[in-house]
Amino acid sequence: MSRIDGRTPEQLRPVTIERGWSKHAEGSVLVSFGDTRVLCTASVTEGVPRWRKGSGEGWVTAEYAMLPRSTNTRGDRESVKGRIGGRTHEISRLIGRSLRAVIDYKALGENTIVLDCDVLQADGGTRTAAITGAYVALADAVEWAQQKKLIKAKAQPLTGAVSAVSVGIVDGVPLLDLCYEEDVRAETDMNVVCTGDGRFVEVQGTAEGVPFDRTELNALLDLAVTGAAQLDGIQRAALAVERG
Amino acid sequence: MSRIDGRTPEQLRPVTIERGWSKHAEGSVLVSFGDTRVLCTASVTEGVPRWRKGSGEGWVTAEYAMLPRSTNTRGDRESVKGRIGGRTHEISRLIGRSLRAVIDYKALGENTIVLDCDVLQADGGTRTAAITGAYVALADAVEWAQQKKLIKAKAQPLTGAVSAVSVGIVDGVPLLDLCYEEDVRAETDMNVVCTGDGRFVEVQGTAEGVPFDRTELNALLDLAVTGAAQLDGIQRAALAVERG
Amino acid sequence: MSRIDGRTPEQLRPVTIERGWSKHAEGSVLVSFGDTRVLCTASVTEGVPRWRKGSGEGWVTAEYAMLPRSTNTRGDRESVKGRIGGRTHEISRLIGRSLRAVIDYKALGENTIVLDCDVLQADGGTRTAAITGAYVALADAVEWAQQKKLIKAKAQPLTGAVSAVSVGIVDGVPLLDLCYEEDVRAETDMNVVCTGDGRFVEVQGTAEGVPFDRTELNALLDLAVTGAAQLDGIQRAALAVERG
Amino acid sequence: MSRIDGRTPEQLRPVTIERGWSKHAEGSVLVSFGDTRVLCTASVTEGVPRWRKGSGEGWVTAEYAMLPRSTNTRGDRESVKGRIGGRTHEISRLIGRSLRAVIDYKALGENTIVLDCDVLQADGGTRTAAITGAYVALADAVEWAQQKKLIKAKAQPLTGAVSAVSVGIVDGVPLLDLCYEEDVRAETDMNVVCTGDGRFVEVQGTAEGVPFDRTELNALLDLAVTGAAQLDGIQRAALAVERG
């Protein structure tokens, strides 16, 4: 039994990572997970927020947003509403935490890197695509900072790679990398953030309909780990290419 | 080796649930997990938000907040800042989702129940205390609505119980129900929301320091399940008493 | 002819002052005027707002708020609305002015004390309960600051005590300390803030229905002064006890 | 001993009331209390706020604001700050309550009158000038509504006149109608709103420095009543003239 887009349950959507998408940002990636497209830019600035000054340590943070018509029906702009919604806040925080998990603040020195993840087109999995793409933009930004000598020689601020994937149970079947239609129908939905060596950074599982048991949880975690391994390979391949 | 407050790793803090704390609310609970104290009130109103009108289904939502001096240093009021912070948004949403997991919207009918969880004193685990207490307030509010005939005879909007507990790894040891000092030191921090019959509603694990592996994740889940079972018993005991 | 709760016209509701309610705050009081319950915390910080720096003088300010379900019907949170209402502003300013009336800024030195008065349950007279309780929390905070040597030896920042009580005319009869139902029915409503020695700090009288004349005004002031004297005694008794 | 501007203690500043200042508003007055100048406009609209619909009763409300350079140093615009300050809220509410004290809602019918009081130049007493001027604008607006048949024939929405004046104790001497310099130096400051027949609508006394006693309070009230009587005469004279 195949999925709506013909995939097998344990198959990712086509994932592409286009580096150097923006001429201004120190790192920039247009990442696609199927029809989900997120523009991730990394901005490096010298100095850190006030509460961190003098610590000798850097900071990495992230902001996530959706363009108003990235979705099937147009959403009001948060700038027009004058406030950021809960979901936006939650995802921005998740992306920031995920990237900080592979950052050595000392090695980064008192520099700040902001990752902006703007969803140009949404079809499920925008937060996982954002994390996966933002890591690559971050890696490029770190390299830029090294070349500009903002970071001490031999210091290596990145302690590993990080990527994310969604998994869920639809009609009783655990599926990898849900598209929007699957996401809507999922009984359980989980986002898993893994390091390149297969350990967990974040595990967020939610019962959308009925609560889930330990067996289901284990099946989802197994699936997520295989997805993360594939994403790690795709990130490595993207970063192996000379930057455009 | 014992914990800072003398507990064993798998021991909850003293948990108390004081029902009928407020004379105005349809359900109200002052819940304590050790020094963490949260006032949970349930407000029932006839009718539902616009997007749900005419569906015949009810709605349950939650708002979480901290009093400015519930913490060790005073925090600015979000009303004064004019905006709600990301953490507040995130926890409000988590509480709402957790309670909705045990609600049968049809049985509730077109009524809305709002759970307000206000932290009077914080010492770690405010969100898990909030969920655990809010469930009891919700149960009282549902009973009130049944007595007021807002809910159809024989309709049972509650499909089960729900409680939450934190677990984390501190100095390599998995601990149940972290107090603030443990929470700060935890390498991995996880909040687990369970139904009364031991299934999962939410699993949110975060690597604060180093990423965690599957073995650690399993140990934490095991611990959480035992804590949830105890909390379920405490909730049952509280609800068994005639309401004040 | 007795009142709705059996009191005589010149009788206060039962007033309780529970010190040391919070483990974090430098001063904290749960004050009750009948069913009205307000949590007052005093937070001491070194330093003063920018406009006062270098003056050698301290500052005392207050913030008042109501929990959403402290009232009979739930009110929207001001943090969610993104703005503070006029009533909240007005009462916060009143509390701040009232407490500053008994503060010697020079003796306080460049320290700031913020009084947070959060209404947990409202039944009329929340602002007068808040002022009466906040004074006790302030006294505890001042003592704490003295012990911590934030305040110079022998300096006495408190120049007196302060308390507040409402009075009003209901069905032509002047009443002391109105509960909610009386407050709603009052033709004239007055809040009076007095020092411990019976002088006035604030007098705010409002004709809710018909304007009032000088005779009525005098009767209300007489009543308020007797109430304030009783509250002063209750505050003294509370402060006479060794702090918990 | 005379005052800074040569007045005797019980003397008002020159008060002028210029009706019909604006060509658009249903009532408009430029009122001056010495150098304090406030533009008061009354806007009549059919219908009432939602919470009052179907009651057959009208509504009167007020908004007060200061132009940024109405004061000696420029203040930031509240529109630019994105929020209304406590003082503005407090005065707007005071003006609204004062005017509503002389309104018969039934006679007004389901019409709303909004009084905008914008301070063009401030020199103390802006709220008392605003109330005094707004009453005249309100009277003109009511007459306009009568002519337009928005109000039933013979219905008389105004039940009396209302004016306001400040009093205060400066260097131990009770003074009427404080200018800015006196206001700053006052030990006690009181705003009194009276009806045309000399009864009280609002009495707001504040000890700026030392608390005040009953004798001082009585002296201030006596002074305020004489001032209000004079203002009532000035309002009558202004309204006796055919509207421009």
Next chain:
Amino acid sequence: MSRIDGRTPEQLRPVTIERGWSKHAEGSVLVSFGDTRVLCTASVTEGVPRWRKGSGEGWVTAEYAMLPRSTNTRGDRESVKGRIGGRTHEISRLIGRSLRAVIDYKALGENTIVLDCDVLQADGGTRTAAITGAYVALADAVEWAQQKKLIKAKAQPLTGAVSAVSVGIVDGVPLLDLCYEEDVRAETDMNVVCTGDGRFVEVQGTAEGVPFDRTELNALLDLAVTGAAQLDGIQRAALAVERG
């Protein structure tokens, strides 16, 4: 064929400029273009915004706003709405740019002048009246700063004069200085800001109905230039008088 108010197509409305309107501001003008009345105040402060510090250069900026009942129907206050509307922003920026066009920042030195333009009564052309009046207030403020020695001896911050006028095509006829009724009916509407020597600072033409061609554009520009020349004369005459 004459216009609604009897003017010829190339005739301005009566323009008056009343200097020294406010006792507090360093420059203040009540300007009228017919029934349009705008209060323009200029506030001088030492120092410049952060981004300009240490440059040795000054700054001039402007804020425009309308009183709620300056128009035929009352508009909500932007302070109450909590946000500034697009039109307000646009006009504030236009006024600021127009005045900066005749400012020599170096000669001004590190001083800031803020022009507040508050529309007391609107009848079309509020932005052009504001610019024309604000220039005169600015000239007075500059002179004040020279007398106070805030500006170096012999430094002349003003490099010329600036005024503004609207032009538009109504029923196919180009008209100068549109009143509100003409503005509403105009097919094309243009605001032109000119220096005293007849050059352009801003040209903003908008097709309200059908697009306009080059011939129409030229006719409007011709008309605007003649209007600007007259306004320059009126400004000179106003400034020639000794300040009140």
Next chain:
Amino acid sequence: MSRIDGRTPEQLRPVTIERGWSKHAEGSVLVSFGDTRVLCTASVTEGVPRWRKGSGEGWVTAEYAMLPRSTNTRGDRESVKGRIGGRTHEISRLIGRSLRAVIDYKALGENTIVLDCDVLQADGGTRTAAITGAYVALADAVEWAQQKKLIKAKAQPLTGAVSAVSVGIVDGVPLLDLCYEEDVRAETDMNVVCTGDGRFVEVQGTAEGVPFDRTELNALLDLAVTGAAQLDGIQRAALAVERG
């Protein structure tokens, strides 16, 4: 003498219009003017804003925004700041007016089309690129609405085409379509919006440094008209292709 990017003064940058960029929107275009890239989406909804209901007429509006790192240095998000800046407001309004100039509201019927113009990369001329691209997205959305029968058979809501281009004087030379570096250096900067038949919809000229005279103005207008004619051709060519 050639320009920074080798163009002649009267030469446009390479302009590309990629239709059907988004799978969700009824019309979507990625437009490039050199390195300036703007994503324009058109969202069609049945119904109109409240103030237009029952008129039988439609509405077209626009919102412009820049991604935080579309520029050389990262700008704070307006959603995070909680307010929309003046420049954003101004450009959104300009785009809306420009598109409405070629819309027949009656033919559109009671439908609303919102154009979102999000700048992905900025290099000068973002507003002109936005208008030029948004017209094409609008044309596609209108066609979609015709196919969906939201618009009456034979009704033609588009009365013409519209495009926009910037012109400016740099070092005394009038240049067409300024890139960012030229824009910064321009003495005069003008944005011109033209219909496909060469008439003007908007003309906005600003003296950035010294005021400009009529001769310069004429030279800029001449240049703009030739640029608009070329853009009209590019739009026609893009729309001639079958939609992807």
